[in-house]
Amino acid sequence: MGKLLATLLLASLSWGADPDWWRSAVIYEIYPRSFADTNGDGIGDLNGITAHLDYLKELGVDAIWLTPFYPSPQVDFGYDISDYKAIDRQYGTMADFDRLVKEATKRGIKVVNDMVLNHTSDQHPWFKESKSSRKNKKADWYVWVNADAKGNPPNNWQSIFGHSAWQWNETRKQFYYHAFYKEQPDLNFRNRAVRDAMYDTMRFWLDKGVAGFRLDAVPSLFEDPQLRDEPYVDGVDAYGERKVSKQYTDNLPEVHEVLRELRQVTNEYPGRVLIGETYLPNAAELLKMYGKNQDELHLPMDMQLGFLNRLSVADFRIKLQEAETQLNGNVPLFAFDNHDNTRSVDRYGDGVHNDAIQRLLATVLLTPRASALMYYGEELGMVTSTPTRVEDVRDPIGRIGWPKEKGRDGERTPMQWNNDANAGFGSASKPWLPVGENYKTVNVASESKDPGSLLNYYKRLIKLRKENEQLRDGDFVMTNETNDKVLSYLRLSRDGKAVLVALNFTAEPQAVNIDGATHGVKGRHLKTLLASFTCGDHEEMSHVALPAFGSYIGQVEP
């Protein structure tokens, strides 16, 4: 008990200082399986994260989001949870977790857990009970329906991970719904007892001092009670099925009712945050996720910018501008990378200027008025290492969808710590996934020593973002809005002080004359704060010269 109190005290002290920490936070996603292995079994663990907290502190992150480490059959590597209040043995023990939170808190780093509400593992005791008969206490905890007259599933709904979303159960002689793998049956969120059970698990972790949750797959929480067929849309998916729309299974209005309840639970604990996994097509949809009275998610992820997948000034400008002007003043949360997608360098890179492009993306991520999500290894320049043979694939969708869908192993390869065998990930001769090929040069040890490395660029950028008043608190104002080669914007204080960010989106050198006066900016000179290329300590607003994909940040001076 004394230990728990000490943890709580530490935690409340750090939040007491700034309960709104999440408004300008840098949140670093860790895939525990792939971060650092301390017991030599080839799989990363919680102690591996604790061992590297000093690295994360030096990088400057405010919080770490850990993808699921709860007991799980690991069909979806932890997103199939069989016990919400324990730690999977392969990742460690509850004592390890408590130590991680304590050590992180000491260093001013908050720990955000992943919370998977939509589904459990089919090995969870709730599902085992639910499937045992049509009449048991948990009979309605999942989404069960009868077959149609011919014995077929009730409709054409498709799993996000391929093929029908309905799985037959012989005991109940019914189908159950699974938005993801068949081993991930969807919970029935129309059932009050299900909601309360989930809120209870959240309180369990909040009591332990976690800073909040990244809510997995929230748009999928509800399905149409009338079970209407989805309309077909053009094309065939990676699994060879006709594509269907998701209007009856995605983003139903009831989702917001649950988000409000989740927020109420979170509000019982000051300074805690709800982050949502929200792939949404536009600002209007995103705005809904914050709630009409700002009573839903604190930070729904804005995945639009990060997944445009083309370096178009016009598109970036529109998305940044919409996030600034159409979210009702709420804080956007940008991300370019995560454990479900090809790494951004492979989506935005041109193969020739990748290093400069990575710095450009880092700058766009970390300089607008927004919170930022990073993914482990992004700061080093880790690339996607997609398996080349189906027999090597670990992520089941890569086997279900091969060769069109090769799965998500490529973006989950071990963190690259140094140039020893297996990049210093651990002592096992074979980590659970092979280490990325570029680890000899792209790793923490080498890049720490090199002042010009990508890692040091990220460090300087994060430090600047914290220390510079305009980058921290200033308004966001777009400049030179007709230029289609250079994206530029200002961070502006009320007193007219400003920081300029200018980014060359082309492979040719560009020069721009920045128009600050119309925005009330005082001064025509620039003091360089950070640039991805060699330039002078001072530059002029009238002539900001940028090499191919160059990024420049400067303080405007009289």
Ligand code: GLC
């Ligand atoms: C989310 C996770 C993904 C997982 C899925 C099902 O999209 O990010 O990794 O497979 O939910 O839980």
